[in-house]
Amino acid sequence: MSANHDGTNLLEVRGLTKIFGTLTACDHIDLDIARGEIHALLGENGAGKSTLVKMLFGSLEPNAGEIFWNGQSVRISSPGVAKKLGIGMVFQHFSLFEALTAAENIALSLDDGSPINSIAAKARALSFS
Structure with missing residues (x-):
């Protein structure tokens, strides 16, 4: 655990x-999560x-405690705030469009104009497509 919140940990x-x-x-x-780590x-x-x-996604507000993102204290008051930070959530019960690639399914939830080619490249790098 980092007591100084120096940004070493992403979250x-x-x-x-x-x-x-x-x-x-x-x-x-x-909880500490460093850049590039995957946790379950x-x-x-x-x-x-x-x-x-x-x-963490902003769907519920905590009664107590603090969240740090890149070393900065943040209040994640909504999913929109989480999204601006780069935090996303895959829901427990969700549906994918089987005719679409992983990248295309991800792109459906984006409204920031991210180019599908960029998303597809990231999906390929992670072996999702």
């Missing part, structure tokens, strides 16, 4: 908490995985 979460009534779904979560969240139903991701 840092400190003390993130979400409470629904009397249920504490996430209780003081700390594993746990039983009701463990708070989706709640944590929804707070």
Whole structure:
């Protein structure tokens, strides 16, 4: 864990908490993710995985804690704010268009004018197409 939030980690979460009534779904979560890392969240139903991701995506606001993106404290108050930071979310139950490539499916959710060729190149680099 980096106490100085120097941007070494792309994402840092400190003390993130979400409470629904009397249920504490996430209780003081700390998490560091460095650039280029891939992580998986594993746990039983009701463990708070989706709640944590929804707070990072701006679909839910935390009751406590702080999120740092590139070393800067951020308030992710909506999915639009998350998107501007470069944070996206693949929903647990989603549908893809089978006739489209991975890049084309991704491009459907973009409204920033990203060229499909650029998206396709990234998808190929990640072996998605």
